[in-house]
Each structure stands twice: as structure tokens, then as C-alpha cells.
Amino acid sequence: MAEACQIARKQDLPPPGGYKPIPFKRLPAKQYFSGYTMFAGYAGMTLISIYLYNLTAKRIQKNEIEMRSAKMAIYPMLLAERDREYLKQLRRNRDAEAELMRDVPGWEVGTYYGERVYKMLPPDTLVEPVFHEYYAHSSPSEWFRRAYIKMRS
Amino acid sequence: MVLTNDVVLPEESELTVEEVNLSTATLRAGSFHLGKYCEKANNEFMLCRIEENDPRKCINEGKVVTACTLEFFRKVKKACLAEFNQYANCIDKSSGDYGLEHCRKTQGVFDKCMLENLNLERPPFGYFCEARVHDTKRPKPPVEEKAVYPDATPALPDDVERKPARFGSRLYWMTE
Known part of the structure; x- marks a missing residue:
């Protein structure tokens, strides 16, 4: 039995x-970069971006003013047309x-059986009706x- | 409705005039020159409209505005139709809000034509946003006087003794 188990054993050793x-x-x-360079870079980039931001903001503001100006230039014409159509519709x-x-006895137009909505106003005042009216x-x-x-x- | 038979509304025939039948892009394209050309009529109408705050009282001024606008666009059609159409087309198709900033080239062509043919210069970009003074012959509407009530509580006389407040001010950290 002992002869049968004779295997060559090799010990695990460090490499040569x-x-x-x-x-x-x-x-x-x-x-x-050193720390100071990074601080300087941060400051520089912020300054440059502030400058660019201001340039863009000015451009946008100028365009907005121009658009408002264009709208205000045609507003009187639109308002005149609207007023005429509004009065026609009223x-x-x-x-x-x-x-x-017509068939309701005692009904007066614009009043509730003769009772006005706005009693203190002069009779010829144009009160603009609300949307639903x-x-x-x-x-x-x-x-x-x-x-x-x-x-x- | 709130409108009684006492409210005088103008007849439909009084209100029917030839209207300006143009698209937004067209109006926007002509806006600056239009505002300059019709400046007097526009100022008169807007002053009336804001002073009176009643659309019935400014119908004639409004008719003048519409007539002036029509006259302006007829003149443009006669003098600079191709340039104007090019500019209006650019405004129509360049952005969703009919922005003017995308069409500077066509605007330059149109401005040049307007200056040469109609002697109308384009006003500076914020011209219509500025406050303006308008001299009119229309009398100013009377200002409603302050109401005087006979049973109002009388005010304290000036020489009455004014004692300091018993518990001081609740804003003592601001006032003292």
C-alpha cells in the first residue's frame, strides 16, 4: 500500500x-495645474462668460424692444378695427x-324688469359686458x- | 346684458368702413414705416382712446387711422411691392413669432427702396416704445371731482393735543 502512493511531491517555493x-x-x-492656476482659470473663465452673457443679453433685450416697438406701431390700427367690430356686436x-x-311682459332690455345693474352711473355709460354676457x-x-x-x- | 336702451350705440352703417385685410406677417413687415407714416393719426386715436376710455367717442379718429393705414399700404404696393413681399415672406417663414431679427438682409433692401421712393426713413428700433407728446385740438374730458359726503366724520382740528402712544410703536426697532 505504501509503495502505491509514492508520488513525486513538489513544495511551493518562491521563484528563483x-x-x-x-x-x-x-x-x-x-x-x-497648480492650485493658483486653477483659481485664476476659474476667475478668468467666469469673467469671459459674464462678458459673453452680457453681450447676448443686450442683443436679446434689443430684439425684444424692437418687437414691442413693431407691435405698438400697428396697435392703433388693430384697436380701431376691433372697436368698430365690438360696437357692432354690442x-x-x-x-x-x-x-x-319680446313676449315677456315688463321686461326691459339691459335691466331686470326695469332694475338697472349699475344704478349710480349715468344712463349713457358704456359698461363693457363680461365674457359670458x-x-x-x-x-x-x-x-x-x-x-x-x-x-x- | 348691461346695455340698456339708453346707451347710444352707433349704427352699423356708421361703423362700416373698408378694413385692412392683411396678414400678421405683412403688418409686421410694414410696421415701422407704417407707424412713422401714420404717426399723427395714431397718436390722436390712442390719446382719445385712453383719455375717454370709451370706444364710441373715438370712432372718427379710428376711421382716420384705418384710412391712413390703407393709404400707406397702397403706396407701398405701388412703389416697393417686390421688396416688401420678399421681406414679409422672410418674416413669415423665418420664425414662429414673426421676429424681425432674422431678416436683416431683406429689411435692408426694403428700407432702401422706401427711402428712395417714398422718402420714408426707418425709425430707430425703440422708436415706438418711447413716450411721446401729442398736441391735439380735441378738448380734454372733464376730470371727475372728488365726492363730498355731508355726513362724513369730521377730521381732528390741527391744534388738538397729540399725546405719545401709550405702548410705543410696534416698529420700535425701525423708528427709534
């Missing part, structure tokens, strides 16, 4: 010449109300379309 020395020395990353609304309430006699689709624009803008 011994193990390599363990690399325990610090290897810091390569420094491209007359249409009043006529529609008179037609609608202005669109009361129009078709619902027009109402919703305008309300949608109003909400979006």
Missing part, C-alpha cells in the same frame, strides 16, 4: 531570485336680447373657441 518587492509607494496623478347682442324677451347669444362653438383662445393667451 525571490519575490518581487511589493509596490507600496504612492503614485499621485500627474498635476497639470348692438347685435342688444337686438338679440330684445327679440328673445358678450357671447351669450352666439353659437356655443364660437363661445368655446374664444374661451380656448382666452385661456391659452
